């Protein structure tokens with residue numbers, strides 16, 4: 001029986017596991033290895049940082065959702081992969097595989113800018129549950145003694161959406177508390193313009209986002225790199241100094257250590273159209289762990305975002321290719337990956353659709369309204385319900 005090992009228990013890993021099980025049933029032994037024992041609904045992390053969600057609202061036990069599906073779960077960190085010998089090296093054991101799916105997401109590179117990050121630096125982050133909870137505490141302290149806030153994305157960032165969400169949420173919450181007038185908010189980004197999102201914009205995203213920032217009195221500085229953060233200020237490349245009482249900045253990403261050697265210079269896994277490693281034919285990679293080349297060179301370096309929807313699409317195609325091969329069928333082939341995303345804006349939200357994800361596009365849409373906020377809240381509940389039952393919602 002074919003042995004399939006999946007690294008990572010989030011959007012990419014779980015979707016691949018469920019989809020392989022659905023297609024192959026008992027024809028394969030599927031093992032999922034993850035360094036944490038819970039699935040975290042990452043898109044709700046900005047809400048955790050605002051105190052709008054508790055961790056228990058957005059997490060599920062991996063063991064409880066994988067066991068009933070007949071998928072073996074190992075709660076352990078992969079420390080390496082021996083691709084020539086087809087085995088994963090975990091902390092306490094070596095796991096051989098016929099097929100490996102890498103869905104390990106990103107490592108966060110706080111060392112890219114001096115003073116960046118919550119551990120050794122002076123800025124908060126909302127990219128992991130632990131960081132979001134820390135930001136929540138910093139927010140509570142900030143509310144006792146409000147002052148300037150600086151929010152942004154440093155050079156090399158690829159995931160821009162959550163930073164926009166955080167800026168809009170901070171604005172909405174301060175207005176609700178009637179203290180917005182005490183807090184100058186500045187948004188700093190490496191994107192060449194506001195609303196670029198690492199994907200060369202989306203229809204009139206530049207105008208919409210600039211208007212939203214103007215409406216909310218949020219100052220913005222685009223096309224900018226950061227030299228360093230001190231405990232009191234952000235020092236930008238052009239000499240601007242922005243004092244802050246709270247700073248939240250997104251870091252650049254790389255591939256994780258265990259699979260770095262299988263990737264490009266940033267450790268992201270190079271794959272073909274079937275999400276198969278370009279050199280090792282029994283290794284696949286999906287989601288944030290895989291490599292996508294930017295569509296354009298931006299003046300300040302930026303990367304391409306890999307969203308949850310895109311990750312699920314990739315997982316579907318990777319699972320399909322593996323299942324076809326195991327069953328001795330010709331590969332079904334894959335299609336262009338699109339992106340659908342709902343960006344929270346505090347008091348409303350914006351839906352963004354792009355197909356394909358990068359230009360030139362067949363379809364593109366960007367609309368804001370309160371209805372999309374309700375959709376985002378509904379989607380969170382629906383997704384957790386779906387993943388708890390091991391459903392992939394795929395044809």
Ligand SMILES: Cc1cc2nc3c(=O)[nH]c(=O)nc-3n(C[C@H](O)[C@H](O)[C@H](O)COP(=O)(O)OP(=O)(O)OC[C@H]3O[C@@H](n4cnc5c(N)ncnc54)[C@H](O)[C@@H]3O)c2cc1C
Nearest residue numbers: 008009010011012034035042043078104105287288307308
């Ligand atoms: C704050 C935030 C908000 C977002 N909001 C949205 C949104 O609204 N809509 C949207 O579409 N997308 C959103 N995204 C993007 C979305 O979260 C990602 O596309 C998605 O999480 C990618 O899934 P993944 O499985 O590739 O990686 P991840 O979700 O990063 O998961 C990687 C998994 O691998 C595990 N792992 C890592 N290293 C190892 C190892 N060595 N051994 C074993 N396990 C390991 C990790 O613990 C984790 O379980 C957001 C991202 C962030 C950070």
